[in-house]
Structures are given as C-alpha cells and as structure tokens.
Amino acid sequence: MSLRDRVAVGAFRAGWRFARAVPEDLAVTASRHAADALARRGGPRVEQLRRNLARARPDAAPAELDVLVRDGLRSYARYWLDAFRLPAWTRERTVGAARFERGQDLRAALADGRGAVAFLGHLGNWDHAAAWSATELAPVVTVAERLRPEQVYAEFLAFRRSLGVEVLPLGDPASFGTLLRRLRAGAFVPLLADRDLTGAGVEVDFLAGRVRMAQGPATLALATGAPLFPIGLFHEVRQGRRVLVLDVADRVPAPARRPGEGPREHRRRAVAEMTQACADALAEVVVAHPDEWHVLQPVFAPVVPPPPGR
Template structure:
C-alpha cells in the first residue's frame, strides 16, 4: 500500500468531520478562505482550470480570468462542503433547495416507467441533484470513477447510498449491463460525461475546441430506447436563499437509420451525433455559469 494513502484517508475523514460539526456559516467562510488561498498559490490544477474557463470566456482579460478562477474555486470548495454535510440535511432541505426547470418530459418518461438517461457535466452539485432525484423522481443509478485510497472510495459509496443513489464502478465490464437493466426497470441514470475517463469517448466540438466526452449516456439511450436529456446544474440566490437549479434540456433524439446503413454503423453514428448534441447543450450552461464548472483536469485535445 502507498504510504500516502492512510494520510489521505485521514485528511479526508478530518475534513468530513470538520464540515459536519462546525456551524455552517463558519464552514462556508473557511471554505472560501481555502479557495482564495489556492487561487493565489496557483499550481498545475489551478492553471488548468484557468485554461478551461478561458474557453468559456475567450474575450476575458487577465483580471477577469483571475476573478473567474477565484469564483470557480470558491464554487468547487462549496461543492465539497455541501457534499460533506449532505448526509445530515433533512429531507425538507434537500427538496426545498432544488428547483427543476423544464422537467415535464423527464417526469413523464419516468412516470410511464420507461426510465431515462441524463447527460451531466461537473457543474453545480451533482450529489445534491442525485439525492433530490432519488427523493422526488425515481430510483437513481450512476457510475463513479474508483478513487484512491480505497477507504475513501468505500466511504463515498456509502455516502451516496445513504442519499438513495446506487453507484456502479467505472471501468467494471458488468456496469453497463447493470445500467441497461436499471433503465429498463424505470430508473433515472444521470451520468457525468464531460470528461472521458475510459479512453473510448467521442470527440466533439466544445467551447471552440475539440474534446472527448463519455459515450455512455448516448450508448445507453440507443441500446434501451430510453430518452436522453442533457441536464445543466447551477446555483441561484433568490431572496437570500441558495437554490440548486436542475435545467433539463430538450430530449436528444436517436437519428434515423439511413438506407443501407448497417446496424453497427448506425449505432456508432447515433452515439456520436447524440453526444455532440449533449455537448452543445452543456456548452451553453458553461458559458452562462462558468464559475460552476468544476473541472481542474485536461478536457481539450490541445491540452
């Protein structure tokens, strides 16, 4: 075992305990100070965030980008804080701090028992969104990359299960088959897809560059016939209250099969075209709310 893993696990548990036991206003203030310190120090991850956010604000000058990076890191720190505190939230808080926009088609598909697939980016707070969906819509099943150390991964699985969310491991050959069965049984499967972690993603046009995104959402929709919806996540403050908005874009249809087109070729083309449509919807949300896009890793092919 890597000697750093126990230290990482211990730091994770300490942060989790701190976030849950101190008053919320104190924890929020501490998270903002930590984010501002990280922004001032810079470092490879912060510089990568800057490059990513510059795609959403191509005309921004250095000062504007500095502010955007700072706000992005504050938003990311708040994501972790809220994620750590979520298990202690009441059902009323989980439900009462979310607003579903343009969700009629998604609700209808789930009410009919057809299941549905969501294409999400690392925006807003996807754990809060999943907890709300499991409470207000239908059972939620998703996929997550395996974290190191293993103890941290196990605790995150337990945490998400406590929110009513089934999490399958990314890269497990059995996961896609399980997702197929869950969708056909009527589940909602929201998948984070703006980073290709498998090496088998689809190359798309995104924010003026080329990027690879996960093909899972589109492939699942094509295989099951379940509707595919891009879902944007961002926060708004109204009347002093911070609310997570789930903005559901129009269903992405499966392209018709062309005359003489082989089934395998049709599936490949359909997945590529549907993933591009989802990337377009995601780009619109990132442009409108760049500080909520929590990606400190390489996304674009140029990087």
C-alpha cells in the same frame, strides 16, 4: 496501506468531520478562505482551471480571468462542503434547496416506468441533484470512477448510498448490464459525461475546441430506447436563499438509420451525433455559469500547429 494513502484517508475524514461539526456559516467562510488561498498560491491544477475557463470566456482580460478562477475555486470548495454535509440535511432541505426546470418530459417518462438517461457535466452540485432526484423522481443509478485509496472509494460509496443513490464502478464490465436492467425497470440514470475516463469516448466540438466525452449516455439510450436528456446544474440566490437549479434541456432524439447504412455504422453515427447534441447543451450552461464548471484536469485536445510553409 502506504503513508500517502493514510494521509489521503486522514485528510478526507478530517474534512468530513470538520464540515459536519462546525456551524454552517463558519464552514462556508472557512471554505471560501481556503479557495482564495489556493487561487493566490496557484499551481498546475489552478492553471489548468484557468485554461479551461478561458474557453468559456475567450475575450476576458487577465484580471477578469483571475476573478473567474477565484470564483470557480470558491464554487468547487462549496461543492465539497455541501457534499460532506448532505447526509445530515433533512428531506425538506434537500428538496427545498433545489428547483426543477423544463423537466416535464423527463418526469413523464419516469412516471410511465420507461426509465431515463441524463447527460451531466461537472457542474453545480451533482450529489445534491442525485439526492433530490432519488427523492422526487425515481430510483437513481449511476457510475463513478474508482478513487484511490480504496478506503476513500468505499466511504464515498457509502455516502452516496445514504443519499439514496446506487453507484456502480466505472470500467467494470458488469456495470453496463446492470445499468441496462435498471433502466428497463424504470430507473433514472444520470451520468457525468463531460470527461472521458475510459479512452473510448466520442470526440466532439465544445467551446471552440475538441474534447472527448463519454459515450455512455447515448449508448444506453440507444440500447434501451430510454429518453436522453442533457441537464445543466447551477446555483442561484433569490431572496437570500441559495438554490440548485436542475435545468432539463430538450430530449436528444436518436437519428434515423440512413438507406444502406449497416447497424454498426448507424450506432456509431448515432452515438456521435447524440453526444454532440449533449455537448452543445452543456456548452450553453458552461458559458452562462463558468464558475460552476468544476474541471481542473486537461480536457481539450492540444492545438497542433500546421507544418512550416503551410
């Protein structure tokens, strides 16, 4: 293992131990101070977050964006803190600190054994959402990017298995077939899809820009007939309690085949239209809760100026 990899593994393990060993109130305060320090220091990823969040708040003044970036980093730090502590949460806390909204159709599909697919963005705390779903809905199967170094990836797999979630490697040719089998057996397959990590994504309109999003959710729904639901994740504080909201949007229907349209053309159009519908639902949540959209990487296609004279 290289020195860089050893440092990454050590930092991950130190964060894991700190989050679990320190009293929660103190850990929350420490995570907030760390986020504020990062916001003040800036850097490429902080500036990228600022550019991304400006899409959700295009009319915000610089000072407003400063606050939004700070709040976004605080939210992201809290995500990591809660993720590290999740395996030690009781079932009562995992369930009690979440609220399921507008999810009757999703729950009914899973209760009938039909399986279901969810389109998620990097919002709120998707690990908590998966743990809640594994407890309250159905077996959860998803995919995840292979992290480097490999030892960190292996520990993340073990962590998510401890939450009751089966994780398949993104990009592995066998993963798609496994997802098909799990769906047909009645599993719930939530997929983080607001970033295309494969190069085979669908270009959609999103927050007045063009973004490539993963085609996996729509492709799986079409291949199996399982219903596809966009789900927004965000936190609310009511009566002093911080609660993760899983807000299930309307099912995204598969468009009918047009006269004279071949199967391949229909599939391509259906994937594009279904992914766009999911992107539209995601955009509503990001606009309402921009500080909970944890994307510090470039996602928007660059704007190419027109040639001179046009």
